[in-house]
Amino acid sequence: MQPIRTMSLIPIRIKITLNENIPLYQKLARKIRELKALKMTEKQIAIKLNVSTKTIRKTLNFSDI
Numbered sequence: 001m002q003p004i005r006t007m008s009l010i011p012i013r014i015k016i017t018l019n020e021n022i023p024l025y026q027k028l029a030r031k032i033r034e035l036k037a038l039k040m041t042e043k044q045i046a047i048k049l050n051v052s053t054k055t056i057r058k059t060l061n062f063s064d065i
Contacts, residue, residue, distance in 0.1 A: 024051065025059040032059045 025032075028049060035045045042056045049056075 025055050025062060028055070029059050029062060032056055036060065 028051065031049065032045055035048065036042075040048070042053050042060075046053045046056050
């Protein structure tokens, strides 16, 4: 005869994943601000990081960093 299993005794596996949907401009923010501090123009930074100048402007306007 087997004992009755309660819910707390049933093994459960849960896969927890991190949400990696961070926008590109947030990922690059630190580097862009460093390059801007070195007096590089938005266009120079965009070329160096292979992104658009729009991304650079958005990053520089992003205030949560």
